[in-house]
Amino acid sequence: MRIGILGTGNMAEALGTQWAGAGHQVLFGGRSPERARALAARACGKAGTLREAASFGDAVLLALPHEAVAGTLRELGAADGALHDRLLIDCTNAVGPGFRLTTEGGPGAARAIADATGARVIKAFNHLPDTVWRLTPPAFADGPVAVPLCGDDEEALRTVAALVRDLGCAPLRAGGLDRAAYLEATTAFLIGLWHSGHDPRTLLPPFEAATA
Template sequence: MKIGILGTGGMAAALGGAWTVAGHEVVIGGRSQGRAEQTARRIGAAGHGSLVDAAGHGDAVLVAVPAAEAPQLVGSLAGSLAGRTVMDCTNSLVPTSDGLMLNTGGTTSVARQLAGAAPGAHVVKVFNLCHVSIWTLRPPTFEGVPLAVPYCADHAEAAAATETLISSIGCTPAPCGGLARAAYLEAAAALAIGLWWAGQQPRTAFPLPAEAPPR
């Protein structure tokens, strides 16, 4: 699959690298051509260029820029993104005295904002729950179980493309409904990251139903 990546930072390199290893054709796009070239060379991507180049490259586009910048950027590229699967891995989080909070207020999501900025794009909320280091694992497997990757999508073809990209790096797709539920994924990230920062393990709060005693 052809994948354009908007951004040159950690998530762009980690996911782009995983997809490159899986055999996908990745193009890194950035405001700085030097950084785009550096990231592309580091992960063995097929190429690099401007943000416009990456937006128009292929079947799917990953938005890997700061959440505060994402809606305006996607809006400026709306024409190039029309009809494409646009994957939003951002988290709009701010530290407060009460812990991490959502800049969106929890009533909407960054994914919804991107969909509003580029109405012709097929936005998917995905890849936002794990630390960047997890995506560098080949594959991300824990206690013998592949990592589950939740996602929210309104468009069937975009959901299918996202599942292909999740499966190709050794993970298990976990559909969580449409974009109306994307705010829940973003809130889950705030909760999980807050627990990690406090030295806790979020997964211990979710035992398997099969492990409960019989009634």
């Protein structure tokens, strides 16, 4: 599969390196040609511009800081631009000071991105930091990490599920794109707990007890 990645930061490197290692063709696009080339060399991928990454292949990963997303999408064109009808994986987190969502009071990040681009957006990979995605595989005592997927396009969901399995993880269908806002809010809550030194797993009983 050919995967374009918008961004050259930690999430771009973690996921892009794993997919390149699984045999996919990966093109990293960034504002800095030097950073894109350096990352491509480390990850055994290719380097290009943001526009080249947006039009590269079968899927595009949006791996930019959320505050840079709106400007980048404007550069790439509105709903009839470079990302129109493309499979766009959104792993961004709109989390600001106090671990609050910066999208509060409006549509969630994934929905806003879909509306701005006309892309077939799947929310995925946002719930954990890059350090987890760098593990080969991301699996612990309880087994492989589950990756929630929120989206409305069946073909896009199947494609992203395959990319999840390529990491050694388990895809978890979590509903349509309307559910992405809940995943984004949950992630903001989890980040706040982690940064406060709390283990979110202690909030939950075993599955059997919760469903008895």
